[in-house]
Amino acid sequence: MSMDTLLYWVGMAAVAVYALTGVLDSARKRMDLIGALLVAVATALGGGTVRDLLLDRQVFWVVDQTYLMAALSTGILAFILVRHRRLPASLFLIPDAIGLALFTIVGTQVALQWHTPWLTASLMGVITGVVGGVLRDILCNDVPSVFLKGELYATAAWLGALSLIALQALGMAPVEATWVAMGVVLLLRLLALRFKLTLPALG
Amino acid sequence: MSMDTLLYWVGMAAVAVYALTGVLDSARKRMDLIGALLVAVATALGGGTVRDLLLDRQVFWVVDQTYLMAALSTGILAFILVRHRRLPASLFLIPDAIGLALFTIVGTQVALQWHTPWLTASLMGVITGVVGGVLRDILCNDVPSVFLKGELYATAAWLGALSLIALQALGMAPVEATWVAMGVVLLLRLLALRFKLTLPALG
Amino acid sequence: MSMDTLLYWVGMAAVAVYALTGVLDSARKRMDLIGALLVAVATALGGGTVRDLLLDRQVFWVVDQTYLMAALSTGILAFILVRHRRLPASLFLIPDAIGLALFTIVGTQVALQWHTPWLTASLMGVITGVVGGVLRDILCNDVPSVFLKGELYATAAWLGALSLIALQALGMAPVEATWVAMGVVLLLRLLALRFKLTLPALG
Structure with missing residues:
Protein backbone atom coordinates (compact mmCIF):
# COMPACT_ATOMS: atom_id res chain seq x y z
CA MET A 1 0.00 0.00 0.00
CA SER A 2 1.42 3.41 -0.93
CA MET A 3 1.91 6.13 1.68
CA ASP A 4 -0.65 8.43 0.03
CA THR A 5 -3.33 5.71 -0.03
CA LEU A 6 -2.61 4.87 3.60
CA LEU A 7 -2.84 8.51 4.71
CA TYR A 8 -6.07 8.95 2.74
CA TRP A 9 -7.91 6.05 4.35
CA VAL A 10 -6.53 6.57 7.82
CA GLY A 11 -7.57 10.23 7.56
CA MET A 12 -11.08 9.23 6.45
CA ALA A 13 -11.40 6.77 9.36
CA ALA A 14 -10.20 9.44 11.78
CA VAL A 15 -12.81 11.89 10.46
CA ALA A 16 -15.54 9.32 11.04
CA VAL A 17 -14.58 8.41 14.62
CA TYR A 18 -14.13 12.05 15.64
CA ALA A 19 -17.52 12.96 14.12
CA LEU A 20 -18.97 10.15 16.25
CA THR A 21 -17.38 11.55 19.43
CA GLY A 22 -18.72 15.04 18.60
CA VAL A 23 -22.29 13.71 18.55
CA LEU A 24 -21.78 11.58 21.68
CA ASP A 25 -20.42 14.61 23.53
CA SER A 26 -23.09 17.06 22.35
CA ALA A 27 -25.76 14.68 23.70
CA ARG A 28 -24.86 15.97 27.18
CA LYS A 29 -25.80 19.53 26.16
CA ARG A 30 -29.30 19.14 24.73
CA MET A 31 -28.30 20.12 21.20
CA ASP A 32 -30.61 19.65 18.24
CA LEU A 33 -29.73 17.76 15.04
CA ILE A 34 -28.02 20.63 13.25
CA GLY A 35 -26.18 21.76 16.39
CA ALA A 36 -24.89 18.21 16.94
CA LEU A 37 -23.87 17.94 13.26
CA LEU A 38 -21.94 21.22 13.43
CA VAL A 39 -20.11 20.03 16.55
CA ALA A 40 -19.40 16.72 14.75
CA VAL A 41 -18.02 18.55 11.68
CA ALA A 42 -15.90 20.91 13.82
CA THR A 43 -14.50 17.99 15.83
CA ALA A 44 -13.79 15.89 12.74
CA LEU A 45 -12.28 18.59 10.52
CA GLY A 46 -10.91 21.12 13.03
CA GLY A 47 -7.47 19.65 13.72
CA GLY A 48 -6.52 19.09 10.08
CA THR A 49 -7.87 22.53 9.18
CA VAL A 50 -5.63 24.31 11.69
CA ARG A 51 -2.64 22.21 10.52
CA ASP A 52 -3.29 23.12 6.87
CA LEU A 53 -3.72 26.84 7.65
CA LEU A 54 -0.48 26.88 9.66
CA LEU A 55 1.44 25.05 6.90
CA ASP A 56 -0.09 27.27 4.18
CA ARG A 57 -1.53 24.22 2.40
CA GLN A 58 -5.00 24.13 0.86
CA VAL A 59 -7.46 22.94 3.49
CA PHE A 60 -7.95 19.19 2.98
CA TRP A 61 -11.76 19.07 3.12
CA VAL A 62 -12.21 22.14 0.89
CA VAL A 63 -10.13 20.41 -1.81
CA ASP A 64 -11.87 17.03 -1.39
CA GLN A 65 -15.57 17.16 -0.47
CA THR A 66 -15.53 13.45 0.50
CA TYR A 67 -14.20 14.24 4.00
CA LEU A 68 -17.12 16.59 4.66
CA MET A 69 -19.58 13.97 3.43
CA ALA A 70 -17.96 11.36 5.69
CA ALA A 71 -18.24 13.67 8.71
CA LEU A 72 -21.88 14.55 7.98
CA SER A 73 -23.07 11.01 7.28
CA THR A 74 -21.32 9.58 10.36
CA ILE A 80 -30.09 8.46 15.15
CA LEU A 81 -28.25 5.84 17.23
CA VAL A 82 -27.94 8.08 20.30
CA ARG A 83 -31.60 9.12 20.16
CA HIS A 84 -32.79 5.51 20.16
CA ARG A 85 -30.47 3.99 22.69
CA ARG A 86 -28.85 5.51 25.75
CA LEU A 87 -25.14 4.71 25.47
CA PRO A 88 -22.71 4.50 28.42
CA ALA A 89 -20.57 7.66 28.70
CA SER A 90 -17.34 5.65 28.87
CA LEU A 91 -17.99 4.32 25.32
CA PHE A 92 -16.94 7.78 24.17
CA LEU A 93 -13.34 7.20 25.26
CA ILE A 94 -12.51 4.37 22.84
CA PRO A 95 -13.32 6.11 19.51
CA ASP A 96 -11.74 9.26 20.95
CA ALA A 97 -8.47 7.37 21.59
CA ILE A 98 -8.59 5.83 18.09
CA GLY A 99 -9.19 9.23 16.50
CA LEU A 100 -6.33 10.73 18.50
CA ALA A 101 -3.94 8.01 17.30
CA LEU A 102 -4.95 8.23 13.63
CA PHE A 103 -5.06 12.04 13.38
CA THR A 104 -1.80 12.63 15.26
CA ILE A 105 0.22 10.31 13.05
CA VAL A 106 -1.42 11.43 9.78
CA GLY A 107 -0.82 15.06 10.82
CA THR A 108 2.85 14.45 11.61
CA GLN A 109 3.41 12.54 8.36
CA VAL A 110 1.73 15.29 6.29
CA ALA A 111 3.93 17.94 7.96
CA LEU A 112 7.08 15.89 7.29
CA GLN A 113 6.11 15.50 3.60
CA TRP A 114 5.69 19.30 3.58
CA HIS A 115 9.35 19.54 4.74
CA THR A 116 8.76 21.15 8.14
CA PRO A 117 11.56 20.60 10.67
CA TRP A 118 11.06 17.73 13.12
CA LEU A 119 10.01 19.62 16.26
CA THR A 120 7.46 21.67 14.32
CA ALA A 121 6.24 18.51 12.54
CA SER A 122 5.65 16.75 15.87
CA LEU A 123 3.66 19.74 17.14
CA MET A 124 1.61 19.74 13.91
CA GLY A 125 0.78 16.11 14.70
CA VAL A 126 -0.33 17.02 18.22
CA ILE A 127 -2.38 19.94 16.83
CA THR A 128 -4.06 17.70 14.24
CA GLY A 129 -4.83 15.18 16.98
CA VAL A 130 -6.09 17.42 19.76
CA VAL A 131 -7.60 20.57 18.20
CA GLY A 132 -10.79 18.77 17.15
CA GLY A 133 -11.41 17.70 20.73
CA VAL A 134 -10.53 21.17 22.04
CA LEU A 135 -13.09 22.74 19.66
CA ARG A 136 -15.66 20.16 20.77
CA ASP A 137 -15.06 21.09 24.41
CA ILE A 138 -15.05 24.86 23.78
CA LEU A 139 -18.28 24.65 21.75
CA CYS A 140 -19.84 22.75 24.66
CA ASN A 141 -18.33 25.33 27.08
CA ASP A 142 -16.18 22.90 29.09
CA VAL A 143 -12.56 23.35 30.12
CA PRO A 144 -10.85 21.44 27.29
CA SER A 145 -10.11 18.06 28.85
CA VAL A 146 -6.80 17.78 27.02
CA PHE A 147 -5.36 20.48 29.29
CA LEU A 148 -6.62 19.11 32.58
CA LYS A 149 -4.60 16.81 34.79
CA GLY A 150 -5.52 13.63 33.03
CA GLU A 151 -4.56 10.36 31.50
CA LEU A 152 -1.76 11.21 29.05
CA TYR A 153 -3.85 12.69 26.27
CA ALA A 154 -1.58 15.21 24.52
CA LEU A 167 11.67 5.31 13.64
CA GLN A 168 11.98 6.84 10.18
CA ALA A 169 15.27 8.50 11.10
CA LEU A 170 16.49 5.04 12.18
CA GLY A 171 15.62 3.67 8.75
CA MET A 172 12.21 2.03 9.15
CA ALA A 173 10.00 2.20 6.04
CA PRO A 174 7.46 5.10 6.34
CA VAL A 175 4.36 2.90 5.94
CA GLU A 176 5.49 0.53 8.71
CA ALA A 177 6.57 3.39 10.97
CA THR A 178 3.10 4.89 10.52
CA TRP A 179 1.38 1.73 11.76
CA VAL A 180 3.78 1.35 14.70
CA ALA A 181 3.41 5.00 15.76
CA MET A 182 -0.40 4.81 15.63
CA GLY A 183 -0.10 1.77 17.90
CA VAL A 184 2.13 3.72 20.30
CA VAL A 185 -0.42 6.52 20.72
CA LEU A 186 -3.39 4.18 21.12
CA LEU A 187 -1.59 1.86 23.54
CA LEU A 188 -0.26 4.71 25.71
CA ARG A 189 -3.69 6.33 25.89
CA LEU A 190 -5.56 3.10 26.68
CA LEU A 191 -2.98 2.02 29.28
CA ALA A 192 -3.17 5.47 30.87
CA LEU A 193 -6.99 5.26 31.02
CA ARG A 194 -6.87 1.72 32.43
CA PHE A 195 -4.18 2.31 35.06
CA LYS A 196 -4.87 6.01 35.72
CA LEU A 197 -1.36 7.07 34.67
CA THR A 198 -0.80 10.81 35.04
CA LEU A 199 1.95 13.37 34.72
CA PRO A 200 2.99 15.72 37.55
CA ALA A 201 0.45 18.55 37.78
CA LEU A 202 0.32 22.06 39.12
CA GLY A 203 -1.83 23.17 42.01
CA MET B 1 -27.59 46.00 -10.10
CA SER B 2 -24.54 43.79 -10.71
CA MET B 3 -23.80 40.79 -8.52
CA ASP B 4 -20.56 42.32 -7.18
CA THR B 5 -22.29 45.56 -6.18
CA LEU B 6 -25.07 43.60 -4.50
CA LEU B 7 -22.63 41.41 -2.54
CA TYR B 8 -20.63 44.50 -1.51
CA TRP B 9 -23.56 46.41 -0.04
CA VAL B 10 -25.25 43.40 1.49
CA GLY B 11 -21.91 42.48 3.10
CA MET B 12 -21.53 46.00 4.47
CA ALA B 13 -25.06 45.94 5.92
CA ALA B 14 -24.38 42.54 7.49
CA VAL B 15 -21.19 43.87 9.12
CA ALA B 16 -23.14 46.77 10.62
CA VAL B 17 -26.00 44.69 12.09
CA TYR B 18 -23.64 42.07 13.52
CA ALA B 19 -21.46 44.80 15.09
CA LEU B 20 -24.66 46.10 16.70
CA THR B 21 -25.52 42.66 18.14
CA GLY B 22 -21.98 42.34 19.51
CA VAL B 23 -22.40 45.52 21.54
CA LEU B 24 -25.94 44.59 22.66
CA ASP B 25 -24.69 41.21 23.84
CA SER B 26 -21.57 42.50 25.60
CA ALA B 27 -23.78 44.85 27.63
CA ARG B 28 -24.74 41.82 29.73
CA LYS B 29 -21.11 41.24 30.72
CA ARG B 30 -20.02 44.65 32.05
CA MET B 31 -17.50 45.26 29.28
CA ASP B 32 -15.86 48.64 28.76
CA LEU B 33 -15.86 50.59 25.48
CA ILE B 34 -12.83 48.89 23.94
CA GLY B 35 -13.93 45.44 25.10
CA ALA B 36 -17.36 45.98 23.55
CA LEU B 37 -15.79 47.28 20.32
CA LEU B 38 -13.52 44.24 20.06
CA VAL B 39 -16.51 41.91 20.53
CA ALA B 40 -18.37 43.96 17.89
CA VAL B 41 -15.46 43.66 15.43
CA ALA B 42 -15.05 39.92 16.07
CA THR B 43 -18.79 39.33 15.61
CA ALA B 44 -18.97 41.44 12.45
CA LEU B 45 -15.81 40.19 10.73
CA GLY B 46 -15.34 36.69 12.20
CA GLY B 47 -17.52 34.64 9.86
CA GLY B 48 -16.19 36.11 6.62
CA THR B 49 -12.64 35.84 7.95
CA VAL B 50 -12.93 32.10 8.59
CA ARG B 51 -14.54 31.62 5.15
CA ASP B 52 -11.71 33.50 3.43
CA LEU B 53 -9.01 31.58 5.33
CA LEU B 54 -10.64 28.24 4.45
CA LEU B 55 -11.00 29.21 0.77
CA ASP B 56 -7.42 30.56 0.66
CA ARG B 57 -8.70 34.00 -0.42
CA GLN B 58 -7.35 37.29 0.89
CA VAL B 59 -9.30 38.25 3.99
CA PHE B 60 -12.02 40.71 2.88
CA TRP B 61 -11.53 43.37 5.55
CA VAL B 62 -7.71 43.33 5.26
CA VAL B 63 -8.06 44.09 1.54
CA ASP B 64 -10.74 46.76 2.05
CA GLN B 65 -10.48 48.83 5.23
CA THR B 66 -14.06 50.12 4.78
CA TYR B 67 -15.54 47.01 6.43
CA LEU B 68 -13.44 47.58 9.56
CA MET B 69 -14.49 51.23 9.67
CA ALA B 70 -18.17 50.23 9.31
CA ALA B 71 -17.83 47.73 12.19
CA LEU B 72 -16.06 50.24 14.45
CA SER B 73 -18.38 53.17 13.78
CA THR B 74 -21.53 51.06 14.21
CA ILE B 80 -23.50 55.31 23.10
CA LEU B 81 -27.10 54.23 22.49
CA VAL B 82 -26.96 51.35 24.96
CA ARG B 83 -25.38 53.50 27.68
CA HIS B 84 -28.14 56.09 27.45
CA ARG B 85 -31.18 53.90 27.09
CA ARG B 86 -31.86 50.45 28.46
CA LEU B 87 -33.03 48.37 25.49
CA PRO B 88 -35.23 45.26 25.75
CA ALA B 89 -33.17 42.06 25.37
CA SER B 90 -35.48 40.70 22.68
CA LEU B 91 -34.56 43.60 20.39
CA PHE B 92 -31.27 41.77 19.90
CA LEU B 93 -32.97 38.96 17.97
CA ILE B 94 -34.13 41.01 14.97
CA PRO B 95 -30.75 42.42 13.81
CA ASP B 96 -29.21 39.04 14.61
CA ALA B 97 -31.69 37.33 12.24
CA ILE B 98 -31.05 39.95 9.54
CA GLY B 99 -27.28 39.53 9.87
CA LEU B 100 -27.64 35.75 9.69
CA ALA B 101 -29.65 36.01 6.45
CA LEU B 102 -27.31 38.50 4.78
CA PHE B 103 -24.03 36.84 5.78
CA THR B 104 -25.14 33.29 4.96
CA ILE B 105 -26.21 34.13 1.43
CA VAL B 106 -23.24 36.41 0.70
CA GLY B 107 -20.91 33.68 2.02
CA THR B 108 -22.49 30.99 -0.13
CA GLN B 109 -22.41 33.18 -3.24
CA VAL B 110 -18.73 34.08 -2.68
CA ALA B 111 -17.85 30.39 -2.30
CA LEU B 112 -19.75 29.51 -5.50
CA GLN B 113 -17.91 32.26 -7.41
CA TRP B 114 -14.69 30.70 -6.05
CA HIS B 115 -15.77 27.40 -7.70
CA THR B 116 -16.14 25.30 -4.57
CA PRO B 117 -18.47 22.28 -4.94
CA TRP B 118 -22.06 22.80 -3.80
CA LEU B 119 -22.03 21.01 -0.44
CA THR B 120 -18.84 22.80 0.62
CA ALA B 121 -20.26 26.12 -0.65
CA SER B 122 -23.40 25.69 1.45
CA LEU B 123 -21.27 24.98 4.54
CA MET B 124 -19.17 28.08 3.77
CA GLY B 125 -22.42 30.05 3.83
CA VAL B 126 -23.39 28.58 7.20
CA ILE B 127 -19.87 29.31 8.54
CA THR B 128 -20.02 32.92 7.30
CA GLY B 129 -23.42 33.29 8.94
CA VAL B 130 -22.87 31.66 12.32
CA VAL B 131 -19.15 31.98 13.21
CA GLY B 132 -19.51 35.65 14.17
CA GLY B 133 -22.22 34.77 16.68
CA VAL B 134 -20.23 31.79 17.96
CA LEU B 135 -17.21 34.05 18.58
CA ARG B 136 -19.48 36.55 20.34
CA ASP B 137 -20.78 33.81 22.63
CA ILE B 138 -17.34 32.29 23.30
CA LEU B 139 -15.85 35.70 24.09
CA CYS B 140 -18.71 36.24 26.55
CA ASN B 141 -18.16 32.68 27.88
CA ASP B 142 -21.62 31.31 27.03
CA VAL B 143 -22.45 28.00 25.34
CA PRO B 144 -22.80 29.20 21.73
CA SER B 145 -26.55 29.54 21.29
CA VAL B 146 -26.38 28.30 17.71
CA PHE B 147 -25.64 24.78 19.00
CA LEU B 148 -28.31 24.66 21.67
CA LYS B 149 -31.75 23.24 21.11
CA GLY B 150 -33.30 26.32 19.65
CA GLU B 151 -35.31 28.01 17.01
CA LEU B 152 -33.78 26.89 13.71
CA TYR B 153 -30.68 29.04 13.72
CA ALA B 154 -28.05 27.12 11.73
CA LEU B 167 -32.68 28.18 -7.49
CA GLN B 168 -29.59 28.99 -9.56
CA ALA B 169 -29.31 25.37 -10.73
CA LEU B 170 -32.97 25.66 -11.83
CA GLY B 171 -32.07 28.71 -13.93
CA MET B 172 -33.04 31.70 -11.80
CA ALA B 173 -30.82 34.78 -12.30
CA PRO B 174 -28.15 34.99 -9.52
CA VAL B 175 -29.20 38.46 -8.29
CA GLU B 176 -32.84 37.41 -7.92
CA ALA B 177 -31.90 34.09 -6.32
CA THR B 178 -29.80 36.03 -3.79
CA TRP B 179 -32.78 38.16 -2.71
CA VAL B 180 -35.09 35.14 -2.51
CA ALA B 181 -32.60 33.08 -0.49
CA MET B 182 -32.02 35.92 1.99
CA GLY B 183 -35.79 36.05 2.41
CA VAL B 184 -35.88 32.29 3.04
CA VAL B 185 -33.34 32.50 5.89
CA LEU B 186 -34.97 35.53 7.51
CA LEU B 187 -38.51 34.17 7.22
CA LEU B 188 -37.58 30.72 8.58
CA ARG B 189 -35.73 32.25 11.52
CA LEU B 190 -38.47 34.75 12.38
CA LEU B 191 -41.24 32.14 12.03
CA ALA B 192 -39.23 29.76 14.22
CA LEU B 193 -38.81 32.47 16.87
CA ARG B 194 -42.52 33.41 16.72
CA PHE B 195 -43.94 29.87 16.79
CA LYS B 196 -41.12 28.19 18.77
CA LEU B 197 -40.31 25.76 15.95
CA THR B 198 -37.52 23.34 16.90
CA LEU B 199 -35.74 20.30 15.54
CA PRO B 200 -35.51 16.97 17.40
CA ALA B 201 -32.86 17.25 20.11
CA LEU B 202 -30.67 14.93 22.13
CA GLY B 203 -30.91 14.45 25.89
CA MET C 1 20.58 48.19 15.37
CA SER C 2 18.56 47.40 12.25
CA MET C 3 14.75 47.22 12.35
CA ASP C 4 14.73 43.50 11.47
CA THR C 5 17.16 42.62 14.26
CA LEU C 6 15.15 44.67 16.73
CA LEU C 7 11.85 43.02 15.74
CA TYR C 8 13.48 39.58 15.93
CA TRP C 9 14.76 39.96 19.47
CA VAL C 10 11.75 41.84 20.79
CA GLY C 11 9.54 39.12 19.31
CA MET C 12 11.64 36.41 20.97
CA ALA C 13 11.44 38.19 24.36
CA ALA C 14 7.67 38.56 23.95
CA VAL C 15 7.31 34.82 23.23
CA ALA C 16 9.23 34.02 26.41
CA VAL C 17 7.24 36.30 28.75
CA TYR C 18 3.88 35.17 27.32
CA ALA C 19 4.89 31.49 27.68
CA LEU C 20 5.67 32.30 31.32
CA THR C 21 2.22 33.85 31.87
CA GLY C 22 0.58 30.80 30.26
CA VAL C 23 2.16 28.50 32.84
CA LEU C 24 1.44 30.88 35.74
CA ASP C 25 -2.21 31.05 34.70
CA SER C 26 -2.65 27.32 34.10
CA ALA C 27 -1.43 26.69 37.65
CA ARG C 28 -4.87 27.80 38.84
CA LYS C 29 -6.54 25.01 36.83
CA ARG C 30 -4.63 21.90 37.98
CA MET C 31 -3.09 21.22 34.57
CA ASP C 32 -0.33 18.68 34.08
CA LEU C 33 3.06 19.40 32.45
CA ILE C 34 1.94 18.88 28.84
CA GLY C 35 -1.32 20.75 29.38
CA ALA C 36 0.57 23.70 30.86
CA LEU C 37 3.10 23.60 27.99
CA LEU C 38 0.34 23.64 25.38
CA VAL C 39 -1.29 26.63 27.07
CA ALA C 40 2.15 28.30 27.18
CA VAL C 41 2.71 27.65 23.45
CA ALA C 42 -0.80 28.86 22.52
CA THR C 43 -0.36 32.03 24.61
CA ALA C 44 3.11 32.74 23.24
CA LEU C 45 2.46 32.01 19.55
CA GLY C 46 -1.29 32.64 19.18
CA GLY C 47 -1.33 36.38 18.53
CA GLY C 48 1.39 36.38 15.89
CA THR C 49 -0.18 33.32 14.25
CA VAL C 50 -3.56 35.02 13.80
CA ARG C 51 -1.81 38.17 12.48
CA ASP C 52 0.17 36.13 9.92
CA LEU C 53 -2.92 34.19 8.78
CA LEU C 54 -4.90 37.42 8.35
CA LEU C 55 -2.06 39.09 6.42
CA ASP C 56 -1.53 35.96 4.27
CA ARG C 57 2.11 35.74 5.42
CA GLN C 58 3.87 32.50 6.32
CA VAL C 59 3.34 31.81 10.02
CA PHE C 60 6.43 33.11 11.86
CA TRP C 61 7.10 30.08 14.06
CA VAL C 62 6.55 27.56 11.25
CA VAL C 63 9.24 29.33 9.22
CA ASP C 64 11.64 29.65 12.17
CA GLN C 65 11.58 26.84 14.73
CA THR C 66 13.53 28.96 17.25
CA TYR C 67 10.33 30.68 18.47
CA LEU C 68 8.73 27.32 19.27
CA MET C 69 11.87 26.22 21.14
CA ALA C 70 11.88 29.48 23.11
CA ALA C 71 8.23 29.00 24.09
CA LEU C 72 8.75 25.37 25.12
CA SER C 73 11.94 25.92 27.11
CA THR C 74 10.52 28.94 28.95
CA ILE C 80 9.60 23.69 37.46
CA LEU C 81 9.69 27.07 39.21
CA VAL C 82 5.95 27.12 39.94
CA ARG C 83 5.98 23.56 41.30
CA HIS C 84 8.74 24.35 43.79
CA ARG C 85 7.68 27.75 45.00
CA ARG C 86 4.21 29.22 45.37
CA LEU C 87 4.30 32.58 43.58
CA PRO C 88 2.00 35.52 44.36
CA ALA C 89 -0.80 35.81 41.77
CA SER C 90 -0.08 39.49 41.19
CA LEU C 91 3.39 38.60 39.85
CA PHE C 92 1.57 37.45 36.73
CA LEU C 93 0.57 41.00 35.80
CA ILE C 94 4.09 42.35 35.19
CA PRO C 95 5.28 39.87 32.50
CA ASP C 96 1.80 40.04 30.99
CA ALA C 97 2.11 43.85 30.63
CA ILE C 98 5.61 43.50 29.15
CA GLY C 99 4.42 40.87 26.66
CA LEU C 100 1.48 43.06 25.68
CA ALA C 101 3.79 46.02 24.98
CA LEU C 102 6.33 44.00 22.97
CA PHE C 103 3.84 41.98 20.90
CA THR C 104 1.55 44.92 20.10
CA ILE C 105 4.34 47.08 18.72
CA VAL C 106 6.08 44.23 16.85
CA GLY C 107 2.71 43.25 15.36
CA THR C 108 1.93 46.79 14.21
CA GLN C 109 5.40 47.26 12.72
CA VAL C 110 5.19 43.93 10.82
CA ALA C 111 1.78 44.92 9.41
CA LEU C 112 3.12 48.33 8.31
CA GLN C 113 6.10 46.67 6.58
CA TRP C 114 3.50 44.44 4.83
CA HIS C 115 1.88 47.66 3.52
CA THR C 116 -1.47 47.38 5.27
CA PRO C 117 -3.32 50.69 5.73
CA TRP C 118 -2.89 52.39 9.10
CA LEU C 119 -6.20 51.50 10.81
CA THR C 120 -5.85 47.84 9.84
CA ALA C 121 -2.18 47.87 10.93
CA SER C 122 -3.12 49.20 14.36
CA LEU C 123 -5.74 46.47 14.76
CA MET C 124 -3.15 43.85 13.71
CA GLY C 125 -0.99 45.17 16.54
CA VAL C 126 -3.84 44.84 19.03
CA ILE C 127 -4.59 41.32 17.71
CA THR C 128 -0.93 40.29 18.04
CA GLY C 129 -0.90 41.67 21.57
CA VAL C 130 -4.16 40.34 22.98
CA VAL C 131 -5.04 37.11 21.12
CA GLY C 132 -2.48 35.07 23.07
CA GLY C 133 -4.08 36.12 26.35
CA VAL C 134 -7.58 35.54 24.97
CA LEU C 135 -6.60 31.98 23.96
CA ARG C 136 -5.08 31.45 27.43
CA ASP C 137 -8.35 32.53 29.05
CA ILE C 138 -10.57 30.52 26.68
CA LEU C 139 -8.46 27.37 27.18
CA CYS C 140 -8.85 27.87 30.95
CA ASN C 141 -12.58 28.57 30.43
CA ASP C 142 -12.63 32.10 31.85
CA VAL C 143 -14.29 35.17 30.35
CA PRO C 144 -11.30 36.68 28.51
CA SER C 145 -10.11 39.39 30.90
CA VAL C 146 -9.25 41.72 28.00
CA PHE C 147 -12.96 42.23 27.36
CA LEU C 148 -14.02 42.82 30.93
CA LYS C 149 -14.27 46.25 32.50
CA GLY C 150 -10.66 46.55 33.49
CA GLU C 151 -7.49 48.48 33.61
CA LEU C 152 -6.91 49.64 30.02
CA TYR C 153 -5.68 46.40 28.51
CA ALA C 154 -6.66 46.51 24.84
CA LEU C 167 5.41 59.12 15.48
CA GLN C 168 6.64 57.60 12.22
CA ALA C 169 4.25 59.77 10.20
CA LEU C 170 5.73 62.77 12.04
CA GLY C 171 9.21 61.73 10.91
CA MET C 172 10.70 59.86 13.89
CA ALA C 173 13.11 57.05 12.92
CA PRO C 174 11.32 53.63 12.99
CA VAL C 175 13.70 52.05 15.54
CA GLU C 176 13.27 54.93 17.98
CA ALA C 177 9.51 55.09 17.45
CA THR C 178 9.37 51.36 18.25
CA TRP C 179 11.05 51.86 21.63
CA VAL C 180 8.89 54.88 22.48
CA ALA C 181 5.66 53.09 21.53
CA MET C 182 6.54 50.01 23.60
CA GLY C 183 7.09 52.40 26.51
CA VAL C 184 3.67 53.98 25.90
CA VAL C 185 1.86 50.62 26.12
CA LEU C 186 3.78 49.46 29.20
CA LEU C 187 3.43 52.77 31.03
CA LEU C 188 -0.31 53.10 30.30
CA ARG C 189 -0.96 49.52 31.44
CA LEU C 190 1.11 49.80 34.63
CA LEU C 191 -0.37 53.21 35.53
CA ALA C 192 -3.86 51.82 34.93
CA LEU C 193 -3.13 48.84 37.19
CA ARG C 194 -1.62 51.08 39.90
CA PHE C 195 -4.32 53.76 39.89
CA LYS C 196 -7.26 51.59 38.80
CA LEU C 197 -7.89 53.65 35.66
CA THR C 198 -10.88 52.39 33.68
CA LEU C 199 -12.99 53.31 30.66
CA PRO C 200 -16.76 53.83 30.80
CA ALA C 201 -18.45 50.43 30.87
CA LEU C 202 -21.84 48.98 30.04
CA GLY C 203 -24.22 47.48 32.59
Missing part, protein backbone atom coordinates in the same frame (compact mmCIF):
# COMPACT_ATOMS: atom_id res chain seq x y z
CA GLY A 75 -22.80 12.42 12.39
CA ILE A 76 -26.35 11.70 11.17
CA LEU A 77 -25.99 7.95 11.84
CA ALA A 78 -24.60 8.65 15.32
CA PHE A 79 -27.45 11.08 16.06
CA THR A 155 1.38 13.36 26.02
CA ALA A 156 0.45 10.12 24.25
CA ALA A 157 0.04 12.07 21.01
CA TRP A 158 3.36 13.83 21.33
CA LEU A 159 5.31 10.66 22.20
CA GLY A 160 3.69 8.89 19.23
CA ALA A 161 4.61 11.73 16.87
CA LEU A 162 8.20 11.71 18.14
CA SER A 163 8.40 7.91 17.79
CA LEU A 164 7.22 8.21 14.15
CA ILE A 165 10.03 10.66 13.45
CA ALA A 166 12.62 8.60 15.33
CA GLY B 75 -20.03 49.68 17.40
CA ILE B 76 -19.34 53.15 18.82
CA LEU B 77 -22.85 54.37 17.94
CA ALA B 78 -24.39 51.28 19.52
CA PHE B 79 -22.28 51.72 22.66
CA THR B 155 -30.92 25.18 10.15
CA ALA B 156 -32.47 28.33 8.67
CA ALA B 157 -29.03 29.33 7.37
CA TRP B 158 -28.35 25.94 5.80
CA LEU B 159 -31.77 25.69 4.14
CA GLY B 160 -31.33 29.21 2.75
CA ALA B 161 -27.88 28.38 1.37
CA LEU B 162 -29.22 25.20 -0.25
CA SER B 163 -32.19 27.10 -1.73
CA LEU B 164 -29.78 29.65 -3.24
CA ILE B 165 -27.87 26.83 -4.92
CA ALA B 166 -31.04 25.03 -6.06
CA GLY C 75 7.40 26.91 29.65
CA ILE C 76 9.38 24.01 31.12
CA LEU C 77 11.48 26.34 33.29
CA ALA C 78 8.36 28.14 34.52
CA PHE C 79 6.65 24.82 35.31
CA THR C 155 -6.90 50.29 25.19
CA ALA C 156 -3.24 50.61 26.16
CA ALA C 157 -2.31 48.37 23.23
CA TRP C 158 -4.39 50.33 20.73
CA LEU C 159 -3.08 53.74 21.90
CA GLY C 160 0.49 52.41 21.70
CA ALA C 161 -0.07 51.10 18.15
CA LEU C 162 -1.57 54.42 17.07
CA SER C 163 1.32 56.35 18.69
CA LEU C 164 3.81 54.18 16.75
CA ILE C 165 2.05 55.08 13.50
CA ALA C 166 1.76 58.78 14.42
